[in-house]
Amino acid sequence: MAYLAGTNRSVDTGDTYFNELSKRINRNQLKKLKTDGTVEARIEYARYIVDCPNCNSAEFAFEDNLFFCSQCKNSDIQGKAREVKIPKGRKQIEDILGKRVIASRHWLSTESVKDLQNENLKMGVI
Numbered sequence: 283m284a285y286l287a288g289t290n291r292s293v294d295t296g297d298t299y300f301n302e303l304s305k306r307i308n309r310n311q312l313k314k315l316k317t318d319g320t321v322e323a324r325i326e327y328a329r330y331i332v333d334c335p336n337c338n339s340a341e342f343a344f345e346d347n348l349f350f351c352s353q354c355k356n357s358d359i360q361g362k363a364r365e366v367k368i369p370k371g372r373k374q375i376e377d378i379l380g381k382r383v384i385a386s387r388h389w390l391s392t393e394s395v396k397d398l399q400n401e402n403l404k405m406g407v408i
């Protein structure tokens with residue numbers, strides 16, 4: 283059965299998304315990896331996403347705040363994991379985006395909570 287991100291909550295992480303599909307994702311191995319560097323999450327179509335700085339792939343961000351690209355296996359940092367920066371004000375961001383239709387739930391790390399509130403006003407969603 284398909285699940286559209288953003289249907290059951292404002293924004294889905296990899297954890298909540300795959301849980302909706304009844305897929306168990308075991309990430310315990312990642313916790314054993316050393317980390318090297320950080321990447322920022324963003325929100326696109328109600329999904330927390332991380333862009334791989336090595337190969338430009340993009341994948342869900344998970345609650346463990348670790349990024350390990352399934353395409354390139356973080357080959358540029360010898361297979362270590364990257365730490366994911368989750369936004370300050372995450373709850374506020376999710377609440378604001380939750381007022382929008384799923385197709386308009388986007389956020390970039392350069393955008394403030396105030397920016398999102400202003401966008402909502404322009405869209406007429408309060």
Ligand SMILES: [Zn+2]
Pocket residue numbers: 334335336337338339351352353354355356
């Ligand atoms: Zn990659």
